[in-house]
């Protein structure tokens with residue numbers, strides 16, 4: 001019976017491991033950062049695989065399967081892969097041949113690991129909810145390193161069932177297949193954490209100081225959700241509003257200078273409003289000449305910020321009469337961004353490390 005995996009202490013497994021088994025450091029704690037996911041390439045089939053996995057998630061699309069299946073397989077997966085692939089092509093990290101979301105998530109994980117260099121019991125890793133590296137593969141890898149406890153950090157400051165909950169579901173699904181599970185913690189959202197609010201304020205002020213204009217209005221644009229999810233009790237809408245209110249208070253700005261909007265709607269349903277694109281056009285029509293958009297709900301820059309906000313919405317603003325436009329980068333792996341992740345992780349690791 002030499003089938004034991006290196007999952008726990010030698011005392012209980014005795015000498016059942018193969019003699020050439022690599023040394024295992026027991027009693028370790030794993031931190032797993034989990035972001036949304038991203039296609040492996042921009043061609044039709046890579047895009048289709050990614051979109052199919054994403055849009056088959058019942059936490060993302062709550063329409064009954066009998067209705068959704070023909071729409072997804074018949075219409076969406078025949079046209080959207082091409083269209084979205086072209087959009088990804090405009091922001092693709094050509095050097096590493098991957099999407100910016102993946103590059104930045106990896107860097108966040110590596111920098112966070114660096115802050116635990118003096119704490120050899122902690123391993124930091126990263127995974128994607130859709131695509132690669134998968135959650136199950138990284139949980140297995142952490143366990144193989146000797147992690148008996150794992151902190152999962154869904155990389156979303158505001159909780160939504162379509163993002164945070166589906167990460168946690170996938171983690172528990174991986175654990176369902178394990179005989180010997182690690183102990184698990186999942187990090188809560190940090191939409192009102194003072195470290196996060198301060199990071200947003202510092203980053204915004206720094207980027208505004210680098211511009212050659214002062215925006216009359218700054219939009220805080222969050223990813224949208226169908227309005228029906230809010231009505232079913234999802235706290236996401238409230239979390240977004242609270243983040244912006246706290247940021248506005250921290251900056252000491254009046255209400256109409258820092259506003260909430262929702263972007264990236266999909267399909268025909270009503271989504272959370274006001275919509276970012278319509279607001280951008282309306283502001284320009286109303287005579288606003290200088291506009292900036294920041295995206296506090298995105299931990300890393302991605303398609304939705306680099307293409308939809310910086311490119312598309314910049315064009316909308318100029319076409320409707322606006323003159324100066326800026327997209328503020330996400331916190332990413334900046335010192336402020338890393339301070340937020342460190343604060344979230346160190347708080348949740350209390351009692352474990």
Ligand SMILES: C=CC1=C(C)c2cc3[nH]c(cc4nc(cc5[nH]c(cc1n2)c(C)c5CCC(=O)O)C(CCC(=O)O)=C4C)c(C)c3C=C
Pocket residue numbers: 036037038039051054060061080084099101156160162163223224225226236264266297298301302303304
């Ligand atoms: C169709 C339903 C969708 C819901 C609900 C949804 C919620 C949601 N998404 C994010 C964050 C991201 N979404 C991203 C891309 C993206 N989102 C959807 C659909 C829904 N999202 C699609 C189909 C796509 C793929 C791109 C496209 O075809 O338009 C991304 C970017 C990923 C990248 O690789 O860059 C992020 C990030 C949140 C936070 C959220 C709910 C709060």
Ligand SMILES: [Fe+2]
Pocket residue numbers: 223264
């Ligand atoms: Fe999305």
Ligand SMILES: [Fe+2]
Pocket residue numbers: 264265303304308
């Ligand atoms: Fe989008």
